[in-house]
Amino acid sequence: MYHYNDLHSKFHNWPRLVSFLNEHRTEETLVFDLGDHADRTHPATEVTRGQVNVRLLNRVQPTAVTIGNNEGITFPHDWLAHLYDDAAFPVLLANVYHADGTRPDWATETLIVERDGLRIGLFGVTAPYEELYPELGWAIEAPHVATKRALETLRDCDVVITLSHLGFYADERLAEAFPEIDVILGAHTHHVLDDGVDTNGVLIAQAGKYGQYVGEVQLTLDGNRIVEKRACLHDLTERGTDEDTVTTLQEEYSQAERLLDVTIADTPGYPSDWFGPSAIGELLAGGLADWCDAEVSVIPAGVLLEGLRPGHVTLNMLHRICPHPINPCLLTLDGATLIRFLNDVQEEAFTTMHVRGLGFRGTVLGAPVVHGLELRHGRYYVHGQEVELDETYRVATVDMFTFGPLLPYLADQTKRYFMPELLRDVLRETIVTRHKVVRKG
Structure with a gap:
């Protein structure tokens, strides 16, 4: 599986990231975005209300994504409510709701995918800014409460992976509380974890920020039993770019400049x-x-x-x-x-x-x-x-x-x-x- 996090609309590395994924992924590969892909600092994100980010993600076709605090608490309610209207990928989020307690239709709590006969359970949690989400008309739930419920839903899966935008130290606490999780793919604190970190038998991986790295996690199994977990990072600094993506970004930039002029x-x-x-x-x-x-x-x-x-x-x-x-x-x-x-x-x-x-x-x-x-x-x-x-x-x-x-x-x-x-x-x-x-x- 490949993962990256906290792009923050720093699109200069995005064509390199796309080039890497195009070269390395297969039909069996899992690809995850761990949130804060969108950041209103960039004019194109601002003027399109984040739709440019969704268009870029649609071209990559991630297996699933979760949201970060930039999507969650810097976007007005209406922006986030419609951010993923045209998304061609699932958004996993177990701990954000409408103010009345109902689940937003743009997110799902859990997802099960199959690879090589394995049932892989996925769920997402994001940082619980308890004072801020209600100001925007959302309800936020404690990540551990949401995780317990998600794990019950995924209890029959062979592998369980958390898409987390909680931050590394919160990920460690999650691993201590829930050793049944196999892998936590993390974000938010921008940690560069070269080989990942094993906490309570749970592998925690995180890949810095701004698309400088793509993280890779490999699980070796004997039947349906995991016998080895390995993580590494791929530095994209010297990598060539995907030219179609370069052209797409140039067009988006030009349109944003016109709309803000x-x-x-x-x-x-x-x-x-x-x-x-x-x-x-x-x-x-x-x-x-x-x-x-x-x-x-x-x-x-x-x-x-x-x-x-x-x-x-x-x-x-x-x-x-x-x-x-x-x-x-x-x-x-x-x-x-x-x-x-x-x-x-x-x-x-x-x-x-x-x-x-x-x-x-x-x-x-x-x-x-x-x-x-x-x-x-x-x-x-x-x-x-x-x-x-x-x-x-x-x-x-x-x-x-x-x-x-x-x-x-x-x-x-x-x-x-x-x-x-x-x-x-x-x-x-x-x-x-x-x-x-x-x-x-």
């Missing part, structure tokens, strides 16, 4: 600076405060990759400037926590941090851009009133600050995520509101 406003220009005064950062911070009805807003300047020159502003420009699948978030903080937050995001180690993941698609976080608050003689003031330690304040910020790794104490604060709107939606609406609209589209 829509002028929304004329502006006097907004310069950008990650470590100094940033006019475009101040514009977005002010717009975010209005969007969230907040007293204060705090964003990292690095979420805006560049500024805007004077003149026309197009949708394509905004996508280039603010590509991240990051949502607005409204925090309710007491004054002491607000001051701690403000002090932490100004630390040099924080502002110069190179962040990977959490939806961030920039380079460094940069200095904080703060709206609605000022510092005088070492004391913070909100709209002219000194911040009181035991008072509460409505603070608009970026969702990535609340997920745990960057500022763990924010994860436990009262919060509201604004979904499915992204930061660039806030930027677009702020620009349209403050400047003359040339043409809507």
Whole structure:
């Protein structure tokens, strides 16, 4: 079986991956995509609502796929509900449902395929973002609960394979809890597992990110009994490309550029600076405060990759400037926590941090851009009133600050995520509101 994961719409390696599969797969081969194939960072994914990704997958004809958090919690409900309308492959997902508890018609919990007289049972699980899925109208189930149910359905299979977008450490916990699983094909944490990892007799395999590798797993059987499990990675860096795929991608790129070449406003220009005064950062911070009805807003300047020159502003420009699948978030903080937050995001180690993941698609976080608050003689003031330690304040910020790794104490604060709107939606609406609209589209 061959597997890959976390392409994130980084299509530069896709023609190499297709070339590899075309050369190596046979009718007996299993091929799996483990989620996060689609990422709204790429204009073609954005403008087609992920349909370009499905078209590319249809050409590869995977045995099955599962979804990652980028499909699950960065796509609006309607996008995901119709993402796989034209899919020529099954989507395996055991732990995401409609809000009323019914299973979406675009996904199936389990699948059994036969190869060489073997019954191979498959099921998929994805990372349980419990606070975010309900905001988009989906219900999320604990992966272990879904796994137990799926394994009961697949109990008569000779081989059981999990398609997982849980992350390597969660995969290890799954293997410890369910040794009846034979192979976990993983994703999400972008681990490069050269030979796989054996945990509790379960082989865990993962193949990095962005299509740099294709993973291969071979099972050796004596009758219906597995006697050996082997995993390896194939580095595609030096591999040639499939030219038909190259041509297809060029056509998709051109179409996306045309569809996003829509002028929304004329502006006097907004310069950008990650470590100094940033006019475009101040514009977005002010717009975010209005969007969230907040007293204060705090964003990292690095979420805006560049500024805007004077003149026309197009949708394509905004996508280039603010590509991240990051949502607005409204925090309710007491004054002491607000001051701690403000002090932490100004630390040099924080502002110069190179962040990977959490939806961030920039380079460094940069200095904080703060709206609605000022510092005088070492004391913070909100709209002219000194911040009181035991008072509460409505603070608009970026969702990535609340997920745990960057500022763990924010994860436990009262919060509201604004979904499915992204930061660039806030930027677009702020620009349209403050400047003359040339043409809507």
